[in-house]
Amino acid sequence: MRETTTKVMAGPRPVVCSGPSGVGKSTLLKKLMKEYEGVFGFSISHTTRKPRPGEQNGIDYHYVTRDVMQAGIDNGDFIESAEFSGNLYGTSKAAVQEVQSKNLICLLDIDMQGVKNIKKTDLNPMFISIQPPSMEILEKRLRGRKTESEESLQKRLQTAKIEMEFSKEPGAFDVIIINDNLDDAYAKLKDALKEEIDKVKKVSS
Ligand SMILES: Nc1ncnc2c1ncn2[C@@H]1O[C@H](COP(=O)(O)OP(=O)(O)OP(=O)(O)O)[C@@H](O)[C@H]1O
């Protein structure tokens, strides 16, 4: 495998959002991008999982086959990649560079393995953990989303327990936000990012 260092571009500090599947990461990040158009840009990951109804190729993810994705990984095209619940996911160097070239704050929505691997790179993002109020509520949200088979749901809940343990490790995350009431969690997220948001707004005004 080729080395996976990224060319760091000068500009706003990227933000990594992680947390158990179903906790509400996409919901929060979509709100952020809607309110702050021209400030944030989403790093569009690659995945081998099939698109869900309503998801669009090149917007939610780049949907690829395992062969294509593995070839990209072997070629050193990815900053990080991970197997999650039976599928491959990964952040390409191009996805991050695409956002950074526009001087936007690059938002990454990645799992715990991605967090660990990004820490080994020179990307230097802020790490934010989004957490559920309880495992019962997490399960309710994941079931309510109606996107997972029972098998996938159980796998995701098992992984969630490991992710919650990891988040307790000292220094794993810079900020921890409990997503209980959505508006409160969103306000906390905005507060954590205020400094970076103000910097980008100042440059672009
Ligand atoms: N604070 C909240 N209260 C109630 N429901 C919520 C809250 N936040 C998100 N949800 C709902 O929970 C479900 C899961 O949210 P979402 O898809 O954003 O999770 P996710 O963390 O991005 O999951 P994944 O990692 O699997 O992509 C969605 O149906 C969403 O509408």
Ligand SMILES: Nc1nc2c(ncn2[C@@H]2O[C@H](COP(=O)(O)O)[C@@H](O)[C@H]2O)c(=O)[nH]1
């Ligand atoms: N390590 C990475 N994890 C990623 C990436 N893109 C998404 N994810 C994580 O996968 C799970 C499942 O996502 P879903 O869309 O199938 O529900 C979730 O925890 C995401 O954060 C990535 O590029 N690298």
